[in-house]
Amino acid sequence: MAEVKLFRTWSSTFALRIVWALEVKGIEYDMIYEDLSNKSSMLLQYNPVYKKVPVLLHKGKPISESFVILEYIEETWTSKTPSLLPGDPYQRAMARFWAKFGDDKILPLIWEAFIKQGKDQEEALIAAHENLKYLEVELRGKKFLGGETVGFADLTFGWLANLVSVFEEVAGVTLIDHEKFPLLLTWMKNFMDAPKIRETWPPRDKLINKYRALRETLIAKEPK
Amino acid sequence: MANSSCSDVKVLGAWPSPFVTRVRIALNIKSVKYEFLEEALGSKSQLLLQSNPVYKKIPVLIHGGKPISESLIIVQYIDEVWSSGPSILPSDPYDRAIERFWAAYVDDKIFPSMKLINTAQGEEKAAIVEQVTEGLVLLEEAFQKSSKGKAFFGGDRIGFLDIAFGSMLGWLRAIEKMGGVKLLDEAKTPGLVQWAESLCADGAVKGIIPDTEKLVEFAKILVKMKGVPLGKN
Numbered sequence: 196m197a198e199v200k201l202f203r204t205w206s207s208t209f210a211l212r213i214v215w216a217l218e219v220k221g222i223e224y225d226m227i228y229e230d231l232s233n234k235s236s237m238l239l240q241y242n243p244v245y246k247k248v249p250v251l252l253h254k255g256k257p258i259s260e261s262f263v264i265l266e267y268i269e270e271t272w273t274s275k276t277p278s279l280l281p282g283d284p285y286q287r288a289m290a291r292f293w294a295k296f297g298d299d300k301i302l303p304l305i306w307e308a309f310i311k312q313g314k315d316q317e318e319a320l321i322a323a324h325e326n327l328k329y330l331e332v333e334l335r336g337k338k339f340l341g342g343e344t345v346g347f348a349d350l351t352f353g354w355l356a357n358l359v360s361v362f363e364e365v366a367g368v369t370l371i372d373h374e375k376f377p378l379l380l381t382w383m384k385n386f387m388d389a390p391k392i393r394e395t396w397p398p399r400d401k402l403i404n405k406y407r408a409l410r411e412t413l414i415a416k417e418p419k
Numbered sequence: 420m421a422n423s424s425c426s427d428v429k430v431l432g433a434w435p436s437p438f439v440t441r442v443r444i445a446l447n448i449k450s451v452k453y454e455f456l457e458e459a460l461g462s463k464s465q466l467l468l469q470s471n472p473v474y475k476k477i478p479v480l481i482h483g484g485k486p487i488s489e490s491l492i493i494v495q496y497i498d499e500v501w502s503s504g505p506s507i508l509p510s511d512p513y514d515r516a517i518e519r520f521w522a523a524y525v526d527d528k529i530f531p532s533m534k535l536i537n538t539a540q541g542e543e544k545a546a547i548v549e550q551v552t553e554g555l556v557l558l559e560e561a562f563q564k565s566s567k568g569k570a571f572f573g574g575d576r577i578g579f580l581d582i583a584f585g586s587m588l589g590w591l592r593a594i595e596k597m598g599g600v601k602l603l604d605e606a607k608t609p610g611l612v613q614w615a616e617s618l619c620a621d622g623a624v625k626g627i628i629p630d631t632e633k634l635v636e637f638a639k640i641l642v643k644m645k646g647v648p649l650g651k652n
Contacts, residue, residue, distance in 0.1 A: 244524065244557060253513075256513055258513070258516045258520070259520060260519075260520055260523055262519075262523070263516050263519045263520050263523065264516075266515070266516070266519060267512050267513070267515070267516040270512040270515065271512045284496050284499040284500045285482075285485055285487070285496070287495075287496070287499065288487045288492050288493070288495070288496040289487075291489075291492045291495070292487070292488060292489055292492055295489055295492065296473060300473075326473075329472075329473050
């Protein structure tokens with residue numbers, strides 16, 4: 196029984212970040228899969244504020260919120276390489292900045308572009324592209340946002356490598372095209388293929404079904 | 420890194436912003452001298468647009484010419500650079516996680532809801548006030564656990580969560596006044612009431628958190644200027 200347990204669902208992109216961090220650092224852990232329509236009493240006990248995954252349990256103490264968990268992992272298992280954050284404070288601040296930017300801007304805008312149609316979708320896509328431009332520039336001369344190896348910001352953006360092609364197939368629209376975002380697409384491929392990362396992808400066909408159903412439900416709810 | 424000349428450290432900000440307040444408190448804790456460049460209301464300086472092209476927002480810390488944005492990221496940067504000064508985050512990783520968790524909670528839940536109180540009315544307003552009070556009760560519990568009987572979330576000295584939440588006190592009081600509501604009270608959040616007093620009296624904080632009256636006036640100016648009250652910027 197590992198002293199680390201991770202509460203996750205099979206598809207949660209936020210929980211996947213933690214899977215990646217633990218795998219990349221070679222930290223032993225047990226996975227506990229949650230069904231969010233029927234949350235376990237353990238989950239409710241360990242994350243009473245948000246009642247969500249991921250939750251990391253270390254020696255019986257729970258930590259919630261993916262960014263908080265990632266920092267905790269980095270600060271606790273200091274001998275486990277690779278480091279997710281660089282040593283220099285300015286570079287650390289940059290890594291944190293890009294990670295936050297991803298969740299504040301990119302994630303919601305790509306999601307909007309995925310679930311909307313027509314003019315709403317067009318507008319969301321334009322806004323998404325406006326923001327993705329910053330990422331494209333940041334990737335110049337780098338294999339990963341963390342440099343040669345996967346780092347903090349890469350893990351938080353990893354959902355792009357996982358989900359964009361699923362969203363594109365389900366919605367029938369190109370979200371990230373290689374003319375505008377060649378470096379980003381290369382990064383997505385590098386991340387997809389990175390050791391320890393590629394073994395963890397949720398099954399693609401399951402993802403397609405899930406997001407197709409979700410999109411249909413959301414579109415049906417839209418006021419006409 | 421102990422002595423930097425004043426021009427080495429600049430803060431782009433504005434006096435009403437609680438996010439800017441965080442950065443100033445952190446620099447004060449570390450006794451770092453800085454140049455405060457006040458952004459004019461309703462316009463963004465070239466320096467701001469250059470230093471924070473992604474968000475175009477304050478605060479921005481410019482250290483040795485390099486800009487850093489996002490208040491809690493800036494506070495962590497300050498803690499890491501001026502490491503010889505008093506620590507802002509605790510040393511234990513789990514304690515750090517707890518403080519980061521609640522700081523994010525203030526930003527994600529407490530402050531956005533607080534702002535909505537201004538524009539809400541009747542039942543909606545009552546519901547939001549209840550939401551905020553419940554959130555503050557959670558913070559009260561966190562305070563009791565974290566402070567271990569001392570004055571601050573950080574114990575004897577002001578720490579990360581004290582800064583993250585304390586920076587909101589000016590607006591909290593202003594919103595209480597404007598909305599005719601009580602958010603922090605002796606009955607539900609006695610620890611936080613005491614904490615707020617201790618925080619505002621602390622040397623690093625004094626004069627940084629804006630006066631309640633000034634904020635109330637400022638909120639009125641915002642409405643006149645944009646036709647948009649505080650909750651909707």
